[in-house]
Structure formats: C-alpha cells, structure tokens
Amino acid sequence: MFETLSHLALQQYWWVIVSLLGALLVFLMFVQGGQTLIYTIGKTESERTILVNTLGRKWEFTFTTLVTFGGAFFASFPLFYSTSFGGAYWVWMIILFAFVIQAIAYEFRSRPNNFFGARTYEMFLFINGLLGTVLIGTAVGTFFTGSNFVVNSMNQSEWATPFYGLEAALNFHNLSLGLTVFFLARVLGLLYFLNSTNHPEIDSRARKHLIYNTIPFLVFFLTFVIWLLVRDGFAVDADGVVSMESFKYWHNLLAMPVVLLIFLLGVLAVLFGIGSELLKQTRKGIWFSGAGTVLTVLSLFFLAGFNGTSFYPSSYDLQSSLTIQNSSSSHFTLTAMSYVSLFVPFVVAYIWYVWKAINNRPIDEEEMNSDDLHVY
Amino acid sequence: MLESIDYTLINWSRAQFALTAMFHWIFVPLTLGLGFIVAFMETIYVKTGKEEWKRITKFWMKLFGINFAIGVATGIILEFEFGTNWSNYSWFVGDIFGAPLAIEGIMAFFLESTFIAVMFFGWGKVSKRFHLTATWLTAVGANLSALWILVANAWMQNPVGMKFNPETARNEMVNFWDVLFSGTAVSKFLHTTTSGFVLAAVFVVGISSWFLLKNRHQLFAKRSIIVASTFGIVASIILIGTGDSSAKDVAKYQPMKFAAMESVFEGKTNVPLIAVGLFGESPDENINKNSKEDFLFKVEVPGMLSFLAFSDFNAFVPGIKDLVLGNEKHGIMSFKEKIKRGYEAQQILKAFKAAKGVDEVEYQRLKAHFDDPVWVDNYFRYFGYGNYYSPDPTQLEENAFKIVPPISMTFYAFHIMVILGGHFLLLFILMLFLTIKGKIENMRWVLVIALWTIPLAYIASQAGWIVAEVGRQPWVIQDLMPTMTAVSKIDSASVMLTFWLFAVTFVGLAIAEIRIMIKQISIGPKEGGK
Structure with a gap:
C-alpha cells in the first residue's frame, strides 16, 4: 500500500513520525526534569530513594525514545x-555525554562498593536533567533560526564556524527554547511525582514548586513563541530555491489551520494540567500536561517542516538549507520503513499493558523496603 | 590525491570509534548470552516450583542488570558517532544503514526495555508465567537489537541490494531482503550472537567455579554450571560452524582480509593453515612487491587453508601480492587496475555533476553510465579505489600497497580467537562431565582454569572484532568507500578532546562496574543452599 504513495507523501508521512517521536521525547523528559528536583523535593534519604525509584522505572523509555528518534x-x-x-x-557530543552518565546512574547509585558514591550518581542525574533538556531544546531551536553549514553537490557537508555547534547556545532565541524545555520538564516531573508517589511531604513540596517552575516556563515559552511568529523564516519555492520570508512561521500557522488548532489545544491542555493540580489536587495533571506537550511540540515541528519551509536551514549559505524533500531517503527505503512503522501501535499497546500490570499503585516507603523487588 | 588527506583527523576519529566500539563490546556479549541463561534457569523454576531455582535465577539476573546498564550507556554513543565522526559515510550509506537502525529502535529496543522492567520490578506483581515470558522476551529483544546493527555491518563488508544514484551521490536500497538475508549478514549475526552466548557461559561457569573453590553455595554453583556448560556446548558448536561459513564469505568477498588473516603473501594451491605462528620481522613494514612472510616458527596443517576457504584441498588461495599486482593465470585483477577503473568512475561522477544544468545532452549521456549494469560491474564497483590514483606508475603501485590491512594484527587476532574458541568448547565438555559425575569439587585445578578463562573469553571476543574491522581496512564499505573519505570534516583537536573525554569516562565507569560486580558476586545468592 505504501508503494503507491508519491515520494513527497512518504516524506511527509515520515516527517509526521519523526515529529511525533520528538514530541513524545519532550513529554518523556519529565524524567530529566524530575532528576533536577531530587534534592529540592526529597529532604530525607528515604524520600530521595522514592523519587529516584519512581523516575528509575521510566528513564529507559525516555532513553529508548531518544535513541529511536535519532534512528528514525x-x-x-x-x-x-x-x-x-x-x-x-x-552540541551533540555534550548531549551524548549527558545521556551516557544517566544510563548507569540509576543502576549503580545504591549498589555497595560503587566507587564514586551515591552523591556522584545523583549529580550525574542532575547534569543529565539540566544539559539534556537545555541543549536538546537549543538544538531544535536552530530548526527555526538556522545554522552555519554548507552542503556540496555530492551532499557532503562542512560546518562554517570553528565552534562546531556551540554557537547555537549563544543565540538567545535558541536558548529561550532550551530553557522552555528545561522548565517544562521540571513542571512535568513535578506532576509525575504527584501522580506516581504516595507520600504527604513529597506532595506538598511538589505543589509548591509547581508554581515556582510554571512561571519561568511561561515566560520563556511566550518569549520563544512570540519571537518565532514575528521573525523572518526560511521559505522554499517549488524549484527548491530558499529565500527569507517575513513572518514566515506566522504565515505557516495561518496556512495550516489544523496546526494552529493542534497548537492551541496543546497549550491549553498543558495549562489545564498544571491548573488542575494546583486548584483541585487531582493527581491526573501529568496526563493533561503530557498530552498537551505532545500536541504543542508536534505543531512546532509541523511549522518547521511543512508549507514550503526548510526544517534545517543554513543561515550561512541559504541554498544549502535542508528540506524534507532534499534530505530524505529514497522512495524504496521510505516505503520499506513505512511498513515497519505499522508496528508502532502494537509497541505502544504492549508498553501500556505491561505498565498497567506492574505499576498499579503509587510508590511508597513500604514498597522501597520490600525484599522481592529491584530497588535503585 | 592522498597528499591532501588529514591523517591526524582520520586516525583520531578511528581511535575514538575503536575505543567506544570495543568498550561497548565488553558488555554486550554478556547481555546477549546471560539473558538466555537466566531464562533457562527461570523456566526450570517455573516448571519445578523449587525456590532454590528462583534464588539462582535472581542472582544471575542481578548481574545481568548491572551489566545491561553500561551496555545501554555505551550503545547510544555508537549511534551518534556514525553522524558526528563519519558524516560523509552516513550520507553515502544512510539510505541503507538508516532503515535497520530505525527498525532496531522500534522493534528491538522497546521490547528489551519494556520487558526488562517486568524482570526487575514484576516479581510478585504479575503471574509466574507472565514474568517468565518477560524474561524470555528480554533475551530475544537483546538479540534482536544486535541483529540490525550486524546486518548493517555485514552490508559494509559485502554491499548488496543497492544501486548508486548519481543525483544524490549515494547508494540507494533496491532490495531489502538481499540486505537482510545476504550470506554475510546471516553468518555474522549467528557468529556474533553465539560468541556472546559462549562468553556468558564461560562467565557463569567461571564464577560458579569460584564459589566451589571457596566452598560456598555448592548446590547453586553446580546447578549453574550444568545449565551454562550445556548452553556453552551447543553455542560453541554453532559458533564454530558459523565461523567456518564466515571464513568462506571472507575468502570470497574480502580476499585481502583473508590473505592477511593467514599472512599469505604468495598465492598457492593446496595452502596449509597456520595453526600457531610467530612473526620474525613485522610483515607490515613497507610492503612492496618483494615482501614475503617471515615466521620465527609456525605449526601448519597441510592443505587446510584451501579447504577452509573453498572446501577443496587443492583450491588456489590468492596472496597479498596476487591481489595488489594481479595474477592473470588465476584471473585476479590487480589493485592497480581497480584503482584506474575506480578513478574513471569518480571522474564520470564529477563530470556528471558539472554538466548538471549546463549541458543537458552530456548530462544524460553521463547519467546513462550509472544505469548500465556492465559499466557498474566493471567500473563503479571499484569506485573507492579511485582515491588511490596517481598518474605516475611507480606511485600508483606504492599506493596500491596501501590497500593492505595491518597484517600482524589481523593474523594474531584471528589465531587468538580460533585457539581460545577451541579451549572454551573443551572446558564446557569437561565441566559438564565432571559435574554430572559428582567429581567437580575435587578437581581444583579445573576450577582454577575455569575461573581464569573468564578474561580469556573477553579477549577472544574482542579479537574477533579486530579481525573483522582491522582486517577490512582501509575500507569502510568494501571497495566503495575508504575510511579516509568517510570522516566528518571537523578539526582534529575536537576529536582528540572527545577521545580523551571518552577514555576517562570509560575508565571510571569500568572501575565502578567491576567493583560493583565483584561485590555482588562475593555477597552471593541470598540464603544460598549449602
């Protein structure tokens, strides 16, 4: 069935899948956000153990989603x-290091004779939470602001600055997205704590810090979005020629009302999730804010890639800019992979089923002292 | 052409990739095999309902978890590094390589990471059968994760199922099944995963022997030995069988690697296999048409190499010099000729790019080359050799000798791997026999050997990859892309810096992991039955 689709249709299909993986990744970064709050929310050793363990049962999903996002x-x-x-x-190397130290931190933290001591592994978790979110956000920021590279006729590329990507972090627009992701991850992390643990002190501290983190999140988010809507964007015409267009992303929103709708729904759901936790203490906030995060990020990826837009523009050499058309795999490969993508609902279903089976109640101190289970 | 290459950048990039790949491979084989060993043990527990088997399962499962974490941590690096350090390569093969990588993420990694959670957090929460299923799925998921990356690696050794597209300047997949089921891919997958099974079996047998030497947890140790050595025997037999088919593939598709594995300089019929050998003068120094092998001593099996390569004791095995200089009698085209043809293919691609949008007739004429199977088969298939071109015949011959891999490293790695592989099989048979006969506790020397075989298993495993990866140099993709053109154009200082960052990180992680592992082992299984 995929064979009959045009190359462009397959490219669009895969842009949707990549966007969806990116959106899920940002939602799942509640793990990273939570990691930066272990000492803020957990004041005793046993509270911290609860927090580390509740995150520890999810970290692999975030990690695997990141790997799959990269692979896809x-x-x-x-x-x-x-x-x-x-x-x-x-930029990528630092992100990489931040995830390498995360992957061992959970398993090694509470093991006897672990060489660096539990504090070091907790610090690894903090570094991962900070750099992982800020830098991935910053890197995605360059989808809108552009980077400095050239691609030659053989499609070989070269970077045009000696900073090899670090210059992206000096652009405040990129950084505003990085910090948005950072504070959003913390908000989501707090909502996740409220949902997945059963401990009165953790509850009350998490609610307090929810307010402290929502404010900077909103400030940076609005900065990023308003700036995005008024800035010049990288437009691509029918022949693949790239030029600058004023209010490009604003135009994209108007040209694609569905994307506008997804964006608005997403933002409202994020706010509703936070509000419901602050006002009514529902413990369900993570689901609304999480779904809202997925929708919002999805709409941002759509703005970057669709409607004749370069999703990875080069501000150094406009015609080197990458679009979903000039950077994709062949029709054959995209077709073959599209068949594989049919497995995704099945994968989601078994993940859901398994987690229902083993996570049917919030974590408390009693479970942490259980003899039969693996505790980080 | 070779003068303009930045070898500092290439060497540091290679060093970094070798470092991360080898470090990753310290942990992966144990995951591949121990997953199944734990699954066997838990199956016995579920079938018999005996608590002792649950304790045995949980002990090995804990070691599995510690080892798994660091395998994950190092695995992500490799995925990123294809892009960060080998960007030209990742474009050139992205259309083929990317698909297996995406499938791996969607199908294997999630299977592994979801069910490993049940393994560790599901005791008492899900039924025994569900838990057992999860343990099996974790083992299968781990091995499926290895499948796709090995398919990609096999494609680099023996590129099939693709067509070069001059418009995009890359190889594009035309047949997915050819890529997945190429003989090289099948042999590589089976050989690599079973090598992991053998390593894990050696690990379990060795640690159990340590418990027996210390007179601790005897019942636990003996049961573990029986499960692991049985698994080890079966795995070793498959390992040896697939090793043989891998060798035949190498002889066919990578004759230079094959010649280097056995240090064959002059092609012959009825070639003996060198079972053990030690070089006198290094064979790698300044190779030219007068070079020959110089062994201080060697033990040979007559005719065996011919048989190993082509199932015929009288078959002709081409030597390094036959391949570089050509051998008309046996129909072997010289590297010198391949260089000229590859160079021509490269020039046509360049001219094609230059004609685009300038001269439509010329553009179409040049494009037609890439659709002509005869031209592709006679010229384009040597594309990568073109990088060694020189108009000066003397220089050309000198360059042709640069397409020879490091011989002594390939030779020694190959022989270490093979000899140790035989040792593991004998050890498993002996251990199983003595344990069943109830004599194992009294044979302390056997237990000591079993314990000290653990590091040897790691050495054999690394040696295998050295044969595969060093032996194919200078190619990243056999005959199509040499390592020097695959590299990302960044400054070598950045790569040097990340190399050392990785090296320091890895040393720290390795120390932590080994200490934790040793501590967990010495704590032993909970309430182990003596």
Missing part, C-alpha cells in the same frame, strides 16, 4: 543526520 531521523532524513551531527559536533 537518520533513516528518513539522512542528510540532516550527516550534516547536523557531523557539524554541530560539540
């Missing part, structure tokens, strides 16, 4: 992969 991006838009990873070297 490589598979569907390999020119982005080769250009961005091979050029913005330092």
Whole structure:
C-alpha cells in the first residue's frame, strides 16, 4: 500500500513520525526534569530513594525514545543526520555525554562498593536533567533560526564556524527554547511525582514548586513563541530555491489551520494540567500536561517542516538549507520503513499493558523496603 | 590525491570509534548470552516450583542488570558517532544503514526495555508465567537489537541490494531482503550472537567455579554450571560452524582480509593453515612487491587453508601480492587496475555533476553510465579505489600497497580467537562431565582454569572484532568507500578532546562496574543452599 504513495507523501508521512517521536521525547523528559528536583523535593534519604525509584522505572523509555528518534531521523532524513551531527559536533557530543552518565546512574547509585558514591550518581542525574533538556531544546531551536553549514553537490557537508555547534547556545532565541524545555520538564516531573508517589511531604513540596517552575516556563515559552511568529523564516519555492520570508512561521500557522488548532489545544491542555493540580489536587495533571506537550511540540515541528519551509536551514549559505524533500531517503527505503512503522501501535499497546500490570499503585516507603523487588 | 588527506583527523576519529566500539563490546556479549541463561534457569523454576531455582535465577539476573546498564550507556554513543565522526559515510550509506537502525529502535529496543522492567520490578506483581515470558522476551529483544546493527555491518563488508544514484551521490536500497538475508549478514549475526552466548557461559561457569573453590553455595554453583556448560556446548558448536561459513564469505568477498588473516603473501594451491605462528620481522613494514612472510616458527596443517576457504584441498588461495599486482593465470585483477577503473568512475561522477544544468545532452549521456549494469560491474564497483590514483606508475603501485590491512594484527587476532574458541568448547565438555559425575569439587585445578578463562573469553571476543574491522581496512564499505573519505570534516583537536573525554569516562565507569560486580558476586545468592 505504501508503494503507491508519491515520494513527497512518504516524506511527509515520515516527517509526521519523526515529529511525533520528538514530541513524545519532550513529554518523556519529565524524567530529566524530575532528576533536577531530587534534592529540592526529597529532604530525607528515604524520600530521595522514592523519587529516584519512581523516575528509575521510566528513564529507559525516555532513553529508548531518544535513541529511536535519532534512528528514525537518520533513516528518513539522512542528510540532516550527516550534516547536523557531523557539524554541530560539540552540541551533540555534550548531549551524548549527558545521556551516557544517566544510563548507569540509576543502576549503580545504591549498589555497595560503587566507587564514586551515591552523591556522584545523583549529580550525574542532575547534569543529565539540566544539559539534556537545555541543549536538546537549543538544538531544535536552530530548526527555526538556522545554522552555519554548507552542503556540496555530492551532499557532503562542512560546518562554517570553528565552534562546531556551540554557537547555537549563544543565540538567545535558541536558548529561550532550551530553557522552555528545561522548565517544562521540571513542571512535568513535578506532576509525575504527584501522580506516581504516595507520600504527604513529597506532595506538598511538589505543589509548591509547581508554581515556582510554571512561571519561568511561561515566560520563556511566550518569549520563544512570540519571537518565532514575528521573525523572518526560511521559505522554499517549488524549484527548491530558499529565500527569507517575513513572518514566515506566522504565515505557516495561518496556512495550516489544523496546526494552529493542534497548537492551541496543546497549550491549553498543558495549562489545564498544571491548573488542575494546583486548584483541585487531582493527581491526573501529568496526563493533561503530557498530552498537551505532545500536541504543542508536534505543531512546532509541523511549522518547521511543512508549507514550503526548510526544517534545517543554513543561515550561512541559504541554498544549502535542508528540506524534507532534499534530505530524505529514497522512495524504496521510505516505503520499506513505512511498513515497519505499522508496528508502532502494537509497541505502544504492549508498553501500556505491561505498565498497567506492574505499576498499579503509587510508590511508597513500604514498597522501597520490600525484599522481592529491584530497588535503585 | 592522498597528499591532501588529514591523517591526524582520520586516525583520531578511528581511535575514538575503536575505543567506544570495543568498550561497548565488553558488555554486550554478556547481555546477549546471560539473558538466555537466566531464562533457562527461570523456566526450570517455573516448571519445578523449587525456590532454590528462583534464588539462582535472581542472582544471575542481578548481574545481568548491572551489566545491561553500561551496555545501554555505551550503545547510544555508537549511534551518534556514525553522524558526528563519519558524516560523509552516513550520507553515502544512510539510505541503507538508516532503515535497520530505525527498525532496531522500534522493534528491538522497546521490547528489551519494556520487558526488562517486568524482570526487575514484576516479581510478585504479575503471574509466574507472565514474568517468565518477560524474561524470555528480554533475551530475544537483546538479540534482536544486535541483529540490525550486524546486518548493517555485514552490508559494509559485502554491499548488496543497492544501486548508486548519481543525483544524490549515494547508494540507494533496491532490495531489502538481499540486505537482510545476504550470506554475510546471516553468518555474522549467528557468529556474533553465539560468541556472546559462549562468553556468558564461560562467565557463569567461571564464577560458579569460584564459589566451589571457596566452598560456598555448592548446590547453586553446580546447578549453574550444568545449565551454562550445556548452553556453552551447543553455542560453541554453532559458533564454530558459523565461523567456518564466515571464513568462506571472507575468502570470497574480502580476499585481502583473508590473505592477511593467514599472512599469505604468495598465492598457492593446496595452502596449509597456520595453526600457531610467530612473526620474525613485522610483515607490515613497507610492503612492496618483494615482501614475503617471515615466521620465527609456525605449526601448519597441510592443505587446510584451501579447504577452509573453498572446501577443496587443492583450491588456489590468492596472496597479498596476487591481489595488489594481479595474477592473470588465476584471473585476479590487480589493485592497480581497480584503482584506474575506480578513478574513471569518480571522474564520470564529477563530470556528471558539472554538466548538471549546463549541458543537458552530456548530462544524460553521463547519467546513462550509472544505469548500465556492465559499466557498474566493471567500473563503479571499484569506485573507492579511485582515491588511490596517481598518474605516475611507480606511485600508483606504492599506493596500491596501501590497500593492505595491518597484517600482524589481523593474523594474531584471528589465531587468538580460533585457539581460545577451541579451549572454551573443551572446558564446557569437561565441566559438564565432571559435574554430572559428582567429581567437580575435587578437581581444583579445573576450577582454577575455569575461573581464569573468564578474561580469556573477553579477549577472544574482542579479537574477533579486530579481525573483522582491522582486517577490512582501509575500507569502510568494501571497495566503495575508504575510511579516509568517510570522516566528518571537523578539526582534529575536537576529536582528540572527545577521545580523551571518552577514555576517562570509560575508565571510571569500568572501575565502578567491576567493583560493583565483584561485590555482588562475593555477597552471593541470598540464603544460598549449602
């Protein structure tokens, strides 16, 4: 069935999938956000153990989603992969280190004789939470602000600054997205604590910090969005020629009312989730804010890639900019992978089923002292 | 052409990739095999209902978890590094390589990470059968994760199922099944995963032997030995069988690697296999048409190499010099000729790019080359050799000798791997026999050997990858792309810095992991039955 689709239709289909993986990744970064709050919310050793364990049962999903996001991006838009990873070297390398130290931190933290001591592993978790969110947000910011690279006729790329991607963090518009992601992750982390633990002190501290983190989140988010809607964007015409267009992303929103709708729904759901927790203490806030995060991020990816827009523009050499058309895999490969994508609902279903089966009640101190279970 | 290459950048990029890949491979094989060993043990527990088997399962499962975490941590690096350090490569093969990687993420990683959670957090929360199923799915998921990356690696050794598209300047997949089921891919997957099974079996047997030496947890140790050595015997047999088919693939598709594995300089018929050998003068120094092998001593099995390669004791095995200089009698085209043809293919691609939008007739004429199977088969297939071109015949021959991999490293790694593989099989048979006969506690020397075989299993496993990866140099993709053109164009200082960051991080992680592992082992299984 996918064979009959045009190359463009497949490219669009895969842009939707990559966007969806990116959106799920940002939602799942509640793990990273939570990691930066272990000492803020957990004041005793046993409280911290509860927090680490409740995050520890989810971290692999975030991690695996990141890996799959990277793999799917490589598979569907390999020119982005080769250009961005091979050029913005330092940004990706720092992100990479931040995730390497996370992957062992949970398992090693509470093991006897672990060489660095529990504090070090908790610090690894904090670093991962801070750098992972800020830098991934900053890197995605360059989808709208552009980077400095050239791609030659053989599709080989080269970075044009000696900072290899670190310059992206000096652009405040990129950084505003990075900080938005950081504070959003913390908000989501707090909502997740409220949902997944059963401990009165953790509850009351988490609610207090929910307010403290929502305010900077909103400030940075509004900064990013307003700036985005008024800035010049990278437009692509029918022949693939790239030019600057005033209010490009604003135009995209108007041209794609569905995306506008997704965006508004997403933002409202995020706010509703936070509000419901502050006003009514429902414990369900994470579901609304989480779903809202997915929708909002999805709409931002759509703004970057659809409606004749370059999703990875080069501000150094406009015509080197990457679009979903000039950077994608072949029709054959996209078709083959599209069949694989049919497994995704099945994967989501078994993940859901399994978690229902083993996480049927919030974590408390009693469970942490259980003898039969694996405790981090 | 070779003068303009930044070897500092290439060497540091290679060093970084080798470092991360080898470090990753310290942990992966144990995950691949221990997953199944734990699944066997839990199956026995569920079938018999005996608590002792649950304790045995949980002990090995804990070690599995510690090892798993660091495998995950190092695995993500490799995925990123294809892009960060080998960006030209990732474009050139992205259309083929990307698909397996995406499938791996969607199908295997989630399977593994979801069910491993049940393994560790599901005791008492889900039924015994559900838990057992999860343990099996974790083991299967871990091995499926290995499948796709090995398919990609096999494609680099033996590129099939693709067509070069001059418009995009990359290889594009035309047949997914050719990529997935190429003989090289099948052998590589089976050989690599079963090597992990053998390593894990050695690990379990070795640690159980330590408990027996210390007179602790005897029942636990003996049961573990029986499960692991049985698994080890079966895995070893498959390992040896697939090793043989891998060798035949190498002889066919990568004859230079094959020649280097056995240090064959001059092609011959009825070639003996060197079972053990030690070089006198290094064979890698300044190779030219007068070079020959120099062994201080060697033990040979007559005709065996011919048989190993082509199932015929009298078959002709081409030597390094036959491949570089050509051998008309046996129909072997020289590297010198391949360089000229590859160079021509590269020039046509360049001319094609230059004609685009300038001269439509010329553009179409040049494009037609890439659709002509005869031209593709006679010229384009040597595309990568073109990088070694020189108009000066002397220089050309010198360059051709640069397409020879490091011989002594490939040779020694190959022999270490093979000899140790035989040792593991004998050890498993002996351990199983003695344990069943109830004599194992009295044979302390056997237990000591079993314990000290653990590091040897790791050495054998790394040696195998050295044969595969060093032996194919200078190619990233056999005959199509040399390592030097695959690299990302960044400054070598950045790569040097990340290399050292990785090295320091890895040393720290390795120390932590080994200490935790040793501590957990010495604590032993809970309430182990003596």
